[in-house]
Ligand SMILES: [Zn+2]
């Protein structure tokens with residue numbers, strides 16, 4: 247994903263992802279007919295212990311050119327989409343980070359209460375996060391060597407990257423949520 251750092255808009259990279267048919271190898275396994283037509287030794291349906299009646303067998307040594315990409319540039323056959331994964335290290339420096347308590351009344355007024363928007367992640371920890379300061383909690387989330395999907399960070403309507411990522415403290419854990427166009431949250435971060 248290309249992020250314009252002035253407008254914070256995202257542009258998917260064309261032809262940047264491996265073929266979804268062959269995972270970039272250019273070849274797929276060839277379907278081989280079951281020698282007994284899927285039937286077991288006594289002729290019963292679902293009897294073949296290898297294919298369980300599907301009638302197709304697979305041999306790692308027998309492959310064919312991938313029908314999806316035709317074997318052409320299979321490692322760069324698909325356009326990037328919002329459902330492709332992104333590591334935290336690729337966006338953590340582009341957004342503001344903030345902790346908000348879910349019981350904060352202003353937070354509820356802003357419509358950010360649980361369930362309104364997709365969370366990047368949700369953690370249940372029986373309240374262990376309360377031993378951390380806000381800065382420590384932000385660091386614990388922000389610095390994870392983790393990934394998510396672009397769809398949680400980029401608004402489809404205008405492809406804008408979120409302005410801030412908010413860690414919402416709840417009694418039994420916390421969730422991590424993107425925020426757009428919320429000047430109060432962004433300014434306070
Ligand atoms: Zn079989």
Ligand SMILES: [Zn+2]
Nearest residue numbers: 265268312315
């Ligand atoms: Zn392919």
